Amino acid sequence: MSEQAIVAGGCFWCTEAVFRDVIGVSAVESGYVGGSVANPTYKEVCSGATGHAEAIRVTFDPNTISLPEIYDVFLGTHDPTQLNRQGNDIGTQYRSAIFPLGDAQRDEAAAAIARWNADHPGQTAVTTIEDPTEWYPAEDYHQEYWEGEGQRNPYCLAVIPPKLMKLRKSFASKVKG
16 A cells, blocks of 8 residues: 655755655655645746645655655755755745645654754754645646656756765665666
8 A cells, every 4th residue: 555745845856856766656746735826837836926835745655665764865865954945946935844644644754854853963954844735736747857858957957966866875775776
């Protein structure tokens, strides 16, 4: 039986690319969550006016990779200390956030943030734990972006390979072969 987790860590192209390489992950969908506007478009979300975050919904096999491991990979492959930004992407739509799907996920999210903080003395994760609002899948051209257009996009070429290297270095046993 598979489970799902929703996380936001900056540009969804970047977080999607990371999680598509994680063993036990069967699907990654880019989308929007945490806002107040129904059926937002990419342009609306990028404006910052809808309250949504660019996020991913990860479908995974908990017998292969646990929810705590999903959260550890998430926190370990972006910068959870940056408030409302990741690198040059600035605004609440790029916030670091976990959107738990129930109380058990909320507890695991809090534990993961506490683990990250304990492992990084002098740094503090600003990752929020937010109640999920309705999930809106991003437009089709955003799905599996890195595998297609992304490898010709200068932004993606600058941002995604370092994240993938971090995944392979810090979570080698969790990377698909």
